[in-house]
Amino acid sequence: MTSTIELTTRWIRACAIADLEPGWGEVALIGSRLVALVRVDDEEVYAVDHHDPHTGAPVMARGIVGSRAERPTIASPLHKEVYDLGTGECFTDPALGLRTFRTRVIGGMLEVEVDA
Template structure:
């Protein structure tokens, strides 16, 4: 007999899209988590864990935003590991991964989905 655990999520309002400068990260407290928000344009906002997967330091909002082909990226400001903003995959060290969160924009407000 197997049991199933239901995972519930919540959408947490964080800030207005206009509060973020395109191409830069900002840290937000989402529930009890520090999340780095990265706005690329009016309709494209990413959310990733603020803690660097390699060192554990809370620095990812200060990472270097860029791209690998069509894939938007953020590089750790400490050791320059490069992560895909959408999937969290690390391009420079396959053993590392950055937690990502889904985002949506409702009435100009960025909402981040987190486990309840």
């Protein structure tokens, strides 16, 4: 007998997009999870785990926002590992990865998709 586990997700309203300053991160409590929200321009917002994959410290919202070519990035404020905001891939240490979450803006409000 084969059992299938169905993973479900839900969208949680985080804040008004106007509350986020472009080029900076903010931390939000989404459900029971700390998520770093990073607005890179008017409607482009990324959400990643607030915990640094290298140390486990809750600091990623204070990371350095930048880019590599066309890919928006965030660098850990502790050891400066650089992560792709869209995929979570670490450019400086392939063994590390940053969890990412999908975002959307509806009626000026930012929503983050998380596991239900």
